[in-house]
Amino acid sequence: MQRLDFHAMGCQMLAWIDWDDANATEALAQVPLWFEEWEASLSRFRDDSELSALNRAQGKPMRVSETMWQVVDAARRAAQESEGLVTPTLLDALHAAGYDRSFETLNRSSALATCSAEIGDWHAIERDAKTRTIRLPREMRLDFGGVAKGWAADQAAQRLSAIAPALIDAGGDIALSGARANGEPWAIGVANPFKPESDLELLLVNQGGVATSGRDYRRWQRDGKWQHHIIDPRTGAPAETDVLSATVIAPTTRQAEVAAKVALILGSDEGIQWIEARNELAGLLVLENGQIVRSRRMNDFVWSEPIALFENSVLPSWS
């Protein structure tokens, strides 16, 4: 078993490969390079990225890389699956909410101008597969957010799996290529949003993706009010929700990331129903009042019960 830690896409990354020979070592060393290549193409924070070029194209079609093509496709599928709740057309709304630079350099108490923005219609993204060109409406700009990170985690885990079973942890979004070399599942902790260094649950998963969407970390104050990075496209402003964090297991990390975000935006009642209605998903929501809500299928994956300190599945409330 070999491990590699690195930083990419504004997040702390971790890669495991469950084999000990030189081939596995060599493959593991490639992972940061793959992420660097993807980030160079997909980042909205780099002026020289392919995404920034696409966002500056002013309505003209642009020939794109295979990476960009695939991620735009993944983002469109995310929008379709979530009925528009997870859309790549939120960049202006993120800027309006104050998230206009990387989170590391964000002035978290800055007072900014507007608080909501018009959301572009993702259906208006035009693609031509023959020429691999994409055209955005003149006023539209894209941000792939967690979809790109989930896609990248899935890609990396899949590539490593040619050598041995692998796990990619992309800033908390986790891709698993299959059961470990000894046939056992991977054990994944679910961080307690009230106390991030401790875990609420331990999940056992062989293959697929596990992702958490939350407003417990990437948040900042504006005019004395907390803002966060999960935009509700129905309002163009940070989602108003009773869910503090949502964790979802899905067949892919990209799907898990999208579903977690949908559950968070919809709030606990609708969110858990949305997850329950989809056979391929299992979910766990931590509410602002400390309550934990699990979908039925989540019980299939939980190894431990919530830690005894928090009886009756109620955590300290959040302020």
Place this chain on the structure above:
Amino acid sequence: MTNQVKRTSPSGIGVGIKMLIMAASVASTVGGWALLAAGQAQDTLAATQQPPAIVQPAPSSTQNSLRSVNPQAALRQVTQPNMLARTRSSR
């Protein structure tokens, strides 16, 4: 003195009673059939008025994949899991 079995010819009253009994029997049979037929009709009507049976969509490979690649028996066998990663909001 020998006792003789006395055969009596059916009187008009006896014949009348017998016919009444037969008629009642026929009527009850016909009534039974009628009731049965009505019941069947009702069943048929109920059948046509029942909501359509819930048809589960054939599970797609995507829907199946989460459970098929994560068999419960294998997951439950783990006695001392060694946590290798932690899911959390983006860090």
